[in-house]
Amino acid sequence: xxxxxxxxxxxxxxxxxxxxxxxxxxxxxxxxxxxxxxxxxxxxxxxxxxxxxxxxxxxxxxxxxxxxxxxxxxxxxxxxxxxxxxxxxxxxxxxxxxxxxxxxxxxxxxxxxxxxxxxxxxxxxxxxxxxxxxxxxxxxxxxxxxxxxxxxxxxxxxxxxxxxxxx
Amino acid sequence: xxxxxxxxxxxxxxxxxxxxxxxxxxxxxxxxxxxxxxxxxxxxxxxxxxxxxxxxxxxxxxxxxxxxxxxxxxxxxxxxxxxxxxxxxxxxxxxxxxxxxxxxxxxxxxxxxxxxxxxxxxxxxxxxxxxxxxxxxxxxxxxxxxxxxxxxxxxxxxxxxxxxxxxxxxxxxxxxxxxxxxxxxxxxxxxxxxxxxxxxxxxxxxxxxxxxxxxxxxxxxxxxxxxxxxxxxxxxxxxxxxxxxxxxxxxxxxxxxxxxxxxxxxxxxxxxxxxxxx
Numbered sequence: 001x002x003x004x005x006x007x008x009x010x011x012x013x014x015x016x017x018x019x020x021x022x023x024x025x026x027x028x029x030x031x032x033x034x035x036x037x038x039x040x041x042x043x044x045x046x047x048x049x050x051x052x053x054x055x056x057x058x059x060x061x062x063x064x065x066x067x068x069x070x071x072x073x074x075x076x077x078x079x080x081x082x083x084x085x086x087x088x089x090x091x092x093x094x095x096x097x098x099x100x101x102x103x104x105x106x107x108x109x110x111x112x113x114x115x116x117x118x119x120x121x122x123x124x125x126x127x128x129x130x131x132x133x134x135x136x137x138x139x140x141x142x143x144x145x146x147x148x149x150x151x152x153x154x155x156x157x158x159x160x161x162x163x164x165x166x167x
Numbered sequence: 168x169x170x171x172x173x174x175x176x177x178x179x180x181x182x183x184x185x186x187x188x189x190x191x192x193x194x195x196x197x198x199x200x201x202x203x204x205x206x207x208x209x210x211x212x213x214x215x216x217x218x219x220x221x222x223x224x225x226x227x228x229x230x231x232x233x234x235x236x237x238x239x240x241x242x243x244x245x246x247x248x249x250x251x252x253x254x255x256x257x258x259x260x261x262x263x264x265x266x267x268x269x270x271x272x273x274x275x276x277x278x279x280x281x282x283x284x285x286x287x288x289x290x291x292x293x294x295x296x297x298x299x300x301x302x303x304x305x306x307x308x309x310x311x312x313x314x315x316x317x318x319x320x321x322x323x324x325x326x327x328x329x330x331x332x333x334x335x336x337x338x339x340x341x342x343x344x345x346x347x348x349x350x351x352x353x354x355x356x357x358x359x360x361x362x363x364x365x366x367x368x369x370x371x372x373x374x375x376x377x378x379x380x381x382x383x384x385x386x387x388x389x390x391x392x393x394x395x396x397x398x399x400x401x402x403x404x405x406x407x408x409x410x411x412x413x414x415x416x417x418x419x420x421x422x423x424x425x426x427x428x429x430x431x432x433x434x435x436x437x438x439x440x441x442x443x444x445x
Contacts, residue, residue, distance in 0.1 A: 022218070050180025058187040065194075072194030079191060083184035132195070 005045060013060060016040050021067030024155065031144050034151045037064055037074075038125045039159060041082055042118055043105055046098055050086060057082035077128040081121060092117055106157075107164040118156050123149050239276035239310070239424055246274045246426070251389055254432060272389050273429040275299055277307075279422045280326070284359040289331040289419075291317055295427060296325040302429050306388045310424035313393050314417035315339060315381060319427060327427070332394075333359055333419060341394055341413075342382040343373060349382045352394055352413060359419060362395065364411040371409070373400055379413050386433040 020037040027034050041057050048056075061078030065071060089104070094113060106114035126149045134141055175182070246252060247270055254271040281292035295301050307316040307329045317329035318337070330337055333354050341364055342349035350366030364379055377397045383390025399412035430436075 049176070051176075051183040052179075054180055054183035054187060058183075058191065061191065070195075072191035075191035076188055076195055079184060079187045083180060083188070086180070 009040075009044060009056075012043065013040055013056075017060070017063050017067070020064055025067060032151065033126070033129065033144075033148045034155060035122070035125065035129075035148070036152065036155045036159060038078070038081070038121055038152075039118070039156050041078060041085065042121055042156075043103070046089065046102055046104055047100075050083075053085060054079055054082045073129065073132055077125055077132065080128065081125055084124075085121075088117075088120060092120070105164055106160045111157075111160075114160065115153075115157065119149075119153060122152050122156060126152060235424065236276070239426075243274035243276045243426060247272065251391065271430065271432055273300065273431055275301060275427045275429070277301075277327075277425050277427050279425060282331075282419070282422055284331070284333055284419050288335055288356075289333040289359075290320075291329045291331050291422070291425075293327050293329060293425060293427065294325070296327050297322050298324050300429070301327045301427050304387055304433065305430070306392075306428040308388075308392060308426045308428055309417045309422060310426070314415075315388060315392055315394050316417060316419065316422065316425055318387055329427075331419060332362060332415070339388065339394065340382045340385040341379050343367065343371070343397075344378045344380045344391075346371060346373075348373075349384065350408075352379065360415055361398070362413045362415060364397070364413050365408060367409045367411055369402065369407055369409060373397060373409065373411065375400070386430050386436050389428060389430070 016037045016039055020035065024034045024036055037060060040060050041053075044053055044056065057078040058075055061075030062072070064074040064078075068074065089098075092113070094109065102108055104114075104117065109117075123145070127145050130141055130145050130148070131137070252270060252272040252274070254269045275295055277293040277295040279291055280294050281290075283289045283291075291307065293301075293307070301319060301322050303319055303322055305319040307319060308314060309316050315332055317331040317334070319327050320330045321328040332339060332352070335354060335356050337354060339352040339362075340349065341352040343364075348367050348371040350364050352362045352364050354362050367373065375397055379394045379397060381388035381390060381392040381394060393416045395413040395415040397411055398414040401410045403410055
């Protein structure tokens, strides 16, 4: 059981990294990005030690940076969101509270909850990435964030449907 | 001691966050500062680079056809700049490539859209026509630009038809590259991989493997285009000439891209030669 959690997450790490680096990298049009890799952060187990969570997300971010020539852009955003994830999870706790060992996916918590959860993280992620890139605020930036966010949600939900078919 | 461990564990997230956030922001805002870092943390990274290299081998198939078109076009442009394509207006033709040179051979790339090798007289259809500047009696060379394929015999607005070298009326003025003896290369209607070179006198010294190239004496092919290599020759009695078999350098069975080469000084040359005949 325990090793299963490791295997699943290592596999997901590699799969998301390859999808992001080899496929989605070529899909964005001009300045619109599509990101699926924050899903790694979203789906890490609820009970994971906070330090480990931050470190693993840093690894993910720096790996994406290598593919994107981002020089720490993705790593810094991932680290920030990983740090904030317990807070986000706390705010979004379902009425009865999380169960012990519950997976934070659509299968276990319902599609509605998962959509809300992934939308929050994905939106923050997209906003921070584009903000860090431009270092200024504008309507154009906002449009990029929203379009990229919608496209990212599409692939994230699609991923959920593919890997947890009984949603 | 336990307290310290407990403290560290409790705030592990905060410490990890502070250290890693600072580190990655530092990387981000000081990018391009050192080359070693750039090499490691960009896609020049060996692992990612080789992943890209590997995937590119697969991904490149998606745009292979458009890439080919572009490359063929570029090649055609480059070939026009070769000294062989220029007509030297200097009496000393050894000095290739200067402002006295004029373009002589116009290259146009084309795709073979129909081809036959098995008939008695074979033709090749190309996707370039008069709209693209193709003219009658232009040479057709294979995709690498070395190797004769045929001669344009019919042109419509978008397409053209070439008489393949595998045609019984095809006669290509050819010479043996090593010693310059010239004759014409013809096809006997049988083997699609071989031509015959006639009119090489018996006092010429030839051997197997000698390459046969176009002579440039006709106004169709530029000089020095490879036709093939000598693979058989026989000394028949009762004639002054060898019978020479040439194995074609181009495999006409698998032809995809060709160049149509127009000699732009063709008419001038013909008129001149015509004058003497009168």
